[in-house]
Amino acid sequence: MAEEIIVAGWMDYEPADRDTMLKALVELGRHTREQEPGCLDYAMTADPTDERRIRVFEHWTCRQALDEHFSTTHIKDFRAAVAGLTRVEVSLTAHTVAASQPLR
Template sequence: MKVYISAIITSKPEFQDEVREALMDLVKATQQEEACILYDLHQDIDDGNRFLFYEIWEDQEGLDKHNQMPHIKTFQAFSQGKLQVPVMVYKAMKI
């Protein structure tokens, strides 16, 4: 069963450019993953500090592998102290 993810990342204003660059690096690496169907990054028009990922994964196993990938771990370490709030992740199924 496919897994649909919406993730919201909100940077502190002074780190907006750094966070955006790091997220764009995540896109490049993640789109190479076998279970990745879609991994799109968006930036809020009204609040440039807010970024939204829309993701589709082949299955939960593929998503679990993604969450253990080095590029994810690198972003998690990098983002410490650079985000306004913890990353918000919403996992859904298509109906």
């Protein structure tokens, strides 16, 4: 059984660009969750305390599913749509999950 992958972190955009990026991410997330069986969760949200920051959380069945995500048509379309936006900084990390248990 392949180990699951969690991608977590943040992306900072110029404040004037953040809402445009978030709208594009909503569309990307919809396509990703609907069309990619290896995607367990895909959420990008505005940070309520930083007008530049978008929080990132992705959950994948395996590394191969994540790698394949980057070659999809909807990722290519997304990248073209947001090419003119100004990303200031980014911190994203892929974590390999060895074990999980529910919190009570």
